[in-house]
Amino acid sequence: MNTEGSFPVKPIRTNENWNNLRMGRSTQEQVNEVKSWLQHNTSSRTPDGGDRVGNGFRALFAGSPASGKAAAALLAQEAGREVFHISLSKVISKYVGETEKNLDTLFSQAAEHNWILFFDDADALFDRRTVTTDTQDSHTAQESVYLLQKIESYGGLVILATGREHHLNDVVLGKLNTVVNFEPQLQA
Secondary structure (H helix, E strand, O other), X not given: OOOOOXXXXXXXXXXXXXXXXXXXXXXXXXXXXXXXXXXXXOOOEOOOOOEOOOOOEEEEEEEOHHHHHHHHHXXXXXXXXXXXXXXXXXXXXXXXXXXXXXXXXXXXXXXXXXXXXXXXOHHXXXXXXXXXXXXXXXXXXXXXXXXXXXXXXXXXXXEEEEOOHHHEOHHHHHOOOEEEEEOOOOOO
């Protein structure tokens, strides 16, 4: 599959290793939860070739953006999978219905190839705003809801990353399987 050009994904790779990420015990336990899911749920396809619905895993990587991307790449390497950073600037469209079409294409390709999806700056996607002031805000809110529905129904691993977990909408936080906090840890 060619992921270059206009398709809104870019592979994430790293030269780091787990020892470089300086994780505390709690962070390591949460990473191990994601690893365990990847080991035991290796396919986003059902045995008859259909898409798994609702059997995916959604993780929030909070804190250091470099650590979150490195951890996503390391998880993918260990699982023998690919992880892709989603470029929302190429997905979101000002034309009504186009964003939804782009998301459908993206998630269809992801399911077909069993990708791990990485959405950076999740707080910008799913912030705490609840009041819409104009038509554009309403359209943006509808797109966010549609994206959340696609994430929730995806049968694979979706990682949302943010440096500001407390800015996320409570609805989004409630749909996560785990939150991995990559704040710097003091070495004992």
